[in-house]
Amino acid sequence: MNNLVSQPEIILASSSQTRKDLMDRLGLVYRCVSPEIDESPRGEIHADDLAKRLAFEKAKVISNQFPNAIVLGSDQVAWREGAPDIFMGKPLTVENAIKQLQANSDHFVYFSTALSVQQQSTCFEHTIVEHYKVKFRTLSLAEIERYVERDQPLHCAGSFKCESLGISLFEQMIGQDQTTLMGMPMIQLCAILRKLKLHIP
Template sequence: MMYSEIILASSSSTRRELMDRLGIVYRCVSPDIDESPCDDTHAEELALRLAIKKAQHVAQQFPNALVIGSDQVAYLNDATSQFIGKPLTEAGAIAQLTAQSGQCVNFATALSVQIGQQQFQVDWVEKFSVQFRTLQHDEIERYVAKEQPLHCAGSFKCEGLGISLFESIQGHDQTSLMGLPLIALCKILRQLDLQLP
């Protein structure tokens, strides 16, 4: 299947770092979409809708490109319960981590790969869960001050010091916890005859 270029539909520096691991030529185009929940009642449903919408938005601008969209939704306990967003402030991050102390936080990370002109689309949702340790308030404050996870759902960066907050993690692909499920993406790219490695 032919495509002119590979575009990551994201402005996330973490997703760019993950894409860089693959050693392929690509560029980023920020999808200017509304990411607020609509009638979505399930975390997987919301993550998938947003990943598809991001990829579609960019694929409409670049119909010959292979476009990669991704989105992640975090939630406590039941996937239909209140979703956990980005804290945006230090106070918000401290409040999130306080609520998550001793709890299991789940993540649904969706992927949509599209080539608009060829009507090609493959979608995927990867699930991951994190069991937090019982955290002391001073630990939470120190962590937030050091790593500033203000734009991370759940208020942590597992690729950094955030790993120290966990009792355990469970899932098939740790990169999905970081926001882009690379194992699933590589499988799709190989189906499109892209050599990896």
């Protein structure tokens, strides 16, 4: 007798390859739909508030289109110690990446990473913010230039890829879940998906 119950579709509201790689760890069937939202700040005075709003909006936009699906939205905002109101965006150019890493040298950089899981048909919505911080070692200009050339972190807040050569830039990594630094807190995601009766593992 077949007791399998049809599982809702899972949609990752993102086009990020890093988030896709994180999702692939779970062995779940899912698809990606990129949310088209304006990610500009709207007067937020703390990185937590901006990350939380953007994660919620990403999931909401896709959930409106696919109300029966379980939709996952995530966003990350980086900021230097003592300045949670000054948001560190994606550098987009080599010049900006070099400047950002020069400013990060010998400083703590914090990451506010928000996750929003929504299923409109069941009125389920759970949005959280997790934190992680890294201490950059003192970096020479030559080291920074070599790093940017090799890793091309132009679409990464903070101008590094911790899953790649970016690990060489740090003195310390501090937090409960390293995937928070990578852009989606997977320990929390697994806990939320279990609330939705998904088997993980």
